[in-house]
């Protein structure tokens with residue numbers, strides 16, 4: 180088979196290009212409280228959404244829709260859903276964590292100039308989807324890949340993104356007129372940010388820390404780790420000081 184038309188050169192990135200990719204990954208933050216009201220121009224939003232639309236997806240089904248929400252009125256209604264859900268969530272934490280939970284700012288729905296609701300349509304490619312037969316969640320996982328592309332592209336554009344999941348999905352679906360079969364996967368707040376946390380805000384505020392490499396790296400099966408594995412040592416070195424850094428070019 181002649182693939183000459185379908186294939187193109189897939190050369191290595193220059194070290195500057197590679198570093199830029201890692202910079203986007205390591206400096207991407209979940210943003211809640213540093214949004215500037217400055218609007219995000221359509222050209223910028225279009226690039227960010229196109230990055231989302233180029234995510235991998237099971238059977239290339241592209242199950243996502245990107246709902247762009249700019250109206251204050253709609254966003255205030257979503258914020259009311261957040262407040263209701265957040266009260267319910269706060270009450271579930273142990274008494275000694277409730278104060279810390281309530282002190283966290285967990286959304287920027289109205290401060291951010293634009294919000295996105297990213298949905299997953301399980302019927303996008305018919306009832307049988309290549310790769311989804313044995314795990315129906317693959318379409319939602321694909322939608323999350325689109326979210327991550329958006330999050331990283333936004334970082335490269337200087338646009339902060341905050342994911343708000345403290346919302347009842349059934350109420351959100353009703354509010355936005357989303358059909359019953361379609362799953363609201365992610366609710367995102369977007370806006371320019373001129374300052375952002377170096378580490379996750381939840382870490383800075385003492386809620387949780389990034390796990391050490393030995394807790395997340397296993398060899399040859401679940402729970403198997405080896406203290407003197409060079410790969411583990413390299414990951415640990417990369418995380419020294421609590422920050423991951425790309426190795427020098």
Ligand SMILES: Cc1cc2c(cc1C)N(C[C@H](O)[C@H](O)[C@H](O)COP(=O)(O)O)c1[nH]c(=O)[nH]c(=O)c1N2
Nearest residue numbers: 207208209211284285286342343344345379380381
């Ligand atoms: C699926 C999902 C859902 C949520 C989040 C993330 C993801 C992946 N995060 C953001 C989360 O708190 C954040 O990613 C971690 O604390 C790590 O911080 P950085 O993203 O690295 O800054 C998040 N943050 C928040 O303030 N309110 C929220 O409701 C949620 N929900």
